[in-house]
Amino acid sequence: MSFSDVKPHAVSHDAVPPEPAAFPRSRLPVSPRLSVAALASLRYLGARPVPSILDAGTARFVTSGRVAIALALREMGVGAGDAVLVPSYHCASMIEPVIWAGATPVFYRIRPDTSVDLDDIAAKIDGRTRVLMATNYFGFHQPLAALRTLCDARGIQLLEDCAHSFLGEHQGRPLGSFGDYAIASSMKFFPVYEGGCLVSSRHPLDAVRLQSAGLGFEAKVVLNTVEDGFAYGRLPVLRALLAVPMMAKNALWGRIKATRHGAVQALAPGSSDGGFGFDPAWLTKRSSVFSRALVKIVSRRRMGELRRRNYQRLQTALAGLPGCRPLFNTLPDGVYPWVFPLLCDEPQVLFRGLKQDGVPVIRFGEYLWPGVDATVCATSVDLSRRVLQFPCHQELRKDELDWMIEQVRQHVRRGAPGVSS
Template structure:
């Protein structure tokens, strides 16, 4: 589908249930043979783990972070970034960002003392930070740089893949691929041979496949497989309920898949991503993923261009960027959020809740971004009807 004109609400009669994240379908396996955009898997040393937060914990452990050390984190952050620091008995220290979510170098200079061991930088929504400046900052002070590529599985900075500038980088494959779990730890500078991963077990492998397919069914994908899997899915649900009430075992079959909570289950530190996730990483066209995400982002951008009371967080979409979501700065964000939720439009308020121990008044930009950025899906598995309907509803919500 090609959108040459902004979408209007009048021609979208149905109310599809739009997936917030990619869901597996037959179209997922469609191959596009053009050269793909660089991605974190292009970096020399790779370990496939179960989540981005697990990857961050491993990176900090490999860097020798421990009690008394300080890890610099952005004040605009996911809650999941902090527990890996606390797990190692280190101190998270938050640095400011500017109005465009770029690291505030002046504040970083002020915050950096002899106890600082690591600086973590986040490529928000897939848009890179100034890695040349950040790399030089760390090298001058003898501290490590960790790139948080949870929003940026694909993309480049000055011709090199995102993730290749840091001592380590972490990514979240489940944000970009239609899978239930998955994270990546990479390094272009250090070997990862000391990190030995094992399978999460047969229960884990089975749950990942069934949960992925069940989610596809709930959005009308792969319906031909639903009937023969009714019994296995019922068994899975029964076992999951028994585990939840503690009647079978205290160990979960799979890690939690929330992007925003503060959980950190160390039982998954030595576990590799599932065989099914590996299969999808190897089989799905990366060119299709990046091309459709960019096209859907541009459709949203064109549809919402010029509307009063809002503007894209990023003015342009550079050729080297593959977006996670479409982030929109909205003046009356609470009211618009309530309207789009009532309409059934999927929406994310990234960093809506910031770490409670952080002084939120220190960084007015982080507070503003957490309250005023509404982000909408632009992933590759949106079909034409879903994308058009979502665009139409956003027009109604923003100019009611």
């Protein structure tokens, strides 16, 4: 089957949830938002930083993880007639760059704990295979040493997908250092509006030449990052000071859109607003000055400690709920999770109820690529349907985390037979 001319679609779920626009805005931030605490983490000054992909090798900062994947494939010489092994549990952002490169995605199986099926990978390597993409799901690493050994033995390259694992280490090495190339998404871990990176511990990145996307892009990133913080009660003093200029900006932008009938050129990649689609125009653009500065300024130690603490709080609080269990039994040392994944027996009703009440729940891999069904990997279809993810990022306040936990408990018990809330 050719995958070059098709779009992602929903796997055969019990029911596809409504479009995001049908739900109210989340009452808590799904991803980190800029706050005073993020910028003034004085007690973390001088502390040993948590290992991250930036410790793995030379880095190039781009506008998204999907752009970084495309650049990695280009650097690895992937083109027409080649095959790229990709996990059957995925999002469109992982597959679209493969299609753009002219290659064919070949989907391999994963296990219920999201670890790769090494035997299935080995069986699917053939003369066309150029690259194996391995994803550290939700921040939990794959058997990276074994994957490295397999790739070296079979003469293919390893692309380490750290979109969920900007932070972390394995066997004393930072995640991102096992692959020929590695990619990450800054937006999932830092309070930034856009950002991703391409890293290599094995190859120079001199051929990856990037340029600014322009003053409009730089200004939009600053404004959107600050406004996202305002939207969830962060930076209250700055919000008060900028109230009048922000109102003027919104009025001016609304007038521009009206006079151009809504057809205004995008100043930032669609990925920053949660959009689908891969736009090659951003392959030559570097991440904004503002986002790159925040990646340097924000304390990785604080980020790592608070993510682990929030994750463990969720794991303890949601353990034992009827019809649900954490996807991972433990939180190993060296793992700094992206989100908290919960495996649910009745995900559709629970998802809709939580979204309707403003709980920030997401579903990674909800839409699998056409042709990826239970015959390809039943586990991937099951996880795409049953795993709900809840934020555990460093900018959640205690009262917000407590509210989210109580909402999840109430909705789960409400839907469980014979259990009253």
